[in-house]
Amino acid sequence: xADLSRxxxxxxxxxxxxxxxxxxxxLMDAAQLRFGDERPKEKEHVEKENAVDLVTQTDEDVExxxxxxxxxxxxxxxxxxxxxxxxxxxxxxxIGNEPTWCVxxxxxxxxxxxxxxxxxxxxxxxxxxKATIGVVYAPFLNQLFSACSGRGAWLNETxxxxxxxxxxxPMPAKAPAGCVFSCEWGKDRKxxxxxxxxxxxxxxxxxxxxxxxxNGRGGMVHGMRCLGSATLDLxxxxxxxxxxxxxxxxxxWDVAAGIAILSEAGGLVTTANPPENxxxxxxxxxxxxxxxYLAIRPAGPSPTETGREGQERTVREVWRRVRNxxxxxxxx
Amino acid sequence: xADLSRxxxxxxxxxxxxxxxxxxxxLMDAAQLRFGDERPKEKEHVEKENAVDLVTQTDEDVExxxxxxxxxxxxxxxxxxxxxxxxxxxxxxxIGNEPTWCVxxxxxxxxxxxxxxxxxxxxxxxxxxKATIGVVYAPFLNQLFSACSGRGAWLNETxxxxxxxxxxxPMPAKAPAGCVFSCEWGKDRKxxxxxxxxxxxxxxxxxxxxxxxxNGRGGMVHGMRCLGSATLDLxxxxxxxxxxxxxxxxxxWDVAAGIAILSEAGGLVTTANPPENxxxxxxxxxxxxxxxYLAIRPAGPSPTETGREGQERTVREVWRRVRNxxxxxxxx
Numbered sequence: 001x002a003d004l005s006r007x008x009x010x011x012x013x014x015x016x017x018x019x020x021x022x023x024x025x026x027l028m029d030a031a032q033l034r035f036g037d038e039r040p041k042e043k044e045h046v047e048k049e050n051a052v053d054l055v056t057q058t059d060e061d062v063e064x065x066x067x068x069x070x071x072x073x074x075x076x077x078x079x080x081x082x083x084x085x086x087x088x089x090x091x092x093x094x095i096g097n098e099p100t101w102c103v104x105x106x107x108x109x110x111x112x113x114x115x116x117x118x119x120x121x122x123x124x125x126x127x128x129x130k131a132t133i134g135v136v137y138a139p140f141l142n143q144l145f146s147a148c149s150g151r152g153a154w155l156n157e158t159x160x161x162x163x164x165x166x167x168x169x170p171m172p173a174k175a176p177a178g179c180v181f182s183c184e185w186g187k188d189r190k191x192x193x194x195x196x197x198x199x200x201x202x203x204x205x206x207x208x209x210x211x212x213x214x215n216g217r218g219g220m221v222h223g224m225r226c227l228g229s230a231t232l233d234l235x236x237x238x239x240x241x242x243x244x245x246x247x248x249x250x251x252x253w254d255v256a257a258g259i260a261i262l263s264e265a266g267g268l269v270t271t272a273n274p275p276e277n278x279x280x281x282x283x284x285x286x287x288x289x290x291x292x293y294l295a296i297r298p299a300g301p302s303p304t305e306t307g308r309e310g311q312e313r314t315v316r317e318v319w320r321r322v323r324n325x326x327x328x329x330x331x332x
Numbered sequence: 333x334a335d336l337s338r339x340x341x342x343x344x345x346x347x348x349x350x351x352x353x354x355x356x357x358x359l360m361d362a363a364q365l366r367f368g369d370e371r372p373k374e375k376e377h378v379e380k381e382n383a384v385d386l387v388t389q390t391d392e393d394v395e396x397x398x399x400x401x402x403x404x405x406x407x408x409x410x411x412x413x414x415x416x417x418x419x420x421x422x423x424x425x426x427i428g429n430e431p432t433w434c435v436x437x438x439x440x441x442x443x444x445x446x447x448x449x450x451x452x453x454x455x456x457x458x459x460x461x462k463a464t465i466g467v468v469y470a471p472f473l474n475q476l477f478s479a480c481s482g483r484g485a486w487l488n489e490t491x492x493x494x495x496x497x498x499x500x501x502p503m504p505a506k507a508p509a510g511c512v513f514s515c516e517w518g519k520d521r522k523x524x525x526x527x528x529x530x531x532x533x534x535x536x537x538x539x540x541x542x543x544x545x546x547n548g549r550g551g552m553v554h555g556m557r558c559l560g561s562a563t564l565d566l567x568x569x570x571x572x573x574x575x576x577x578x579x580x581x582x583x584x585w586d587v588a589a590g591i592a593i594l595s596e597a598g599g600l601v602t603t604a605n606p607p608e609n610x611x612x613x614x615x616x617x618x619x620x621x622x623x624x625y626l627a628i629r630p631a632g633p634s635p636t637e638t639g640r641e642g643q644e645r646t647v648r649e650v651w652r653r654v655r656n657x658x659x660x661x662x663x664x
Binding site: 184 | 443474475523529537542544546571
């Protein structure tokens, strides 16, 4: 398929934003069925069901809605959704050069089950392997993040990202000190020597500990945050709220929309796993299906370096403090 | 001073809610000075200041505003504010039986500096040593939490807390499994053997690890969350979003309003540090100035136990997995 024209892409973007709003409202409507006590008869049956089953059903319903809308409007586009994919046998990376929608109907599922507001719908559109459009809507927070390559990244369609942009601040001179570091414990909790859990914890402690601690690896980050949503981690990195996000184990639908938004805002996304020669190896662009992600917020120049140089310096300072995580992927 | 009448208390509550809204708007107005790029001249000077200085100034301004409003309306009430207290030499616990306002003008300061939305104003009112009124307003999230003893706990004045209340779910049978666990890394990052940092991390890993792991201490919680605001941790526990919050090192202004809200919603707050005989020791009510907090969400009965029994069972399961933290307090 030939490249999309500017006009086609803008049309797809407008469609995606509306789709995100509608899907987010579906999520919130289903959540609100569980609130309050005004309609005891109806609610009683809802609350007697297992909240997890209810959420699984919502997840499937919202994905079916999104897929149906996309298929009607763009029958030639490919569709990859979290629910559909997870039911299949293959764990291969399936995104090629053709225009592809990559969708998580509900990111932050645990949050949604517990009604913690950090959940969202995540709609990514990928062209030639590149995350080109991203729409993330967190309805409980009333926060809509959107971006299209060449059109800027936005909060609620009115505030351009990053929020502080006159000028965009440089990365802190002593990063990761001065940085907010976002990370996730995830679901992989095996207590074996050198398991991913222990590699993560060792990395977290290095980032947190005082300067001079941990045999020189102490990063003394300004704050450690865990939200339970990879998509929102990326969206808040695009906002400039988080300086660094480091994670392994999630999938392309968890990050496609967020990477589109962060990239358009001026952020950098590369691999979580430190390469050999971490101090000098090139900082390569992330592979969407790699399951290993390190994201740095948009950064402006300082008197001594460009924004990109500051971001790459921060990447290397993170790599110096984190362990390789053991996630892999056929085809990525 | 004699006890306050219901009417007096309701008047103080209405005043506190309005005060919280006004103070929250001040925080958001100051934050928005840093957004966008529409007014380059004005903003240039703002952005050239250190963001930290700007925030410190806002913190002080908002506390002065709140103190001024309270002093005008209730000249006989005592006032304790984070900014004022921190400048004094004493670290004693100063709250007695007299009606006392306990205020943090800005909780989640690191979040505010970085413009991550999890910041708020926190206004507590204490009578006879008990947190009786709480108002927490997070303006970027547009979330106002409020409660007054005997009047229920509310989100945005319309949705009663906890959100799911028909019925209020019991604590999970295998808690902490099935629970969302909220915790904070905090500022105390010393890398010494058995420092608070390492005690916290050991506790976090116990709560996170698979069942059977960690020599039987693995808690396999459903999710680990870190927001960077003790006040909002408590507010989300009152909502039912978090099942457990465990923390040491914060101060009474960080928790007074949140404890009032959580208590009124039906939650339980006790000490973070496991007592001797953790399996049988009484679960005592938290001391507001103790700097050691363990909070459990509101819980309904199951077929085999009351809500309170489920909460106490969860407290003991947490105590079994966490280390004592080394924070103390004269007078508390």
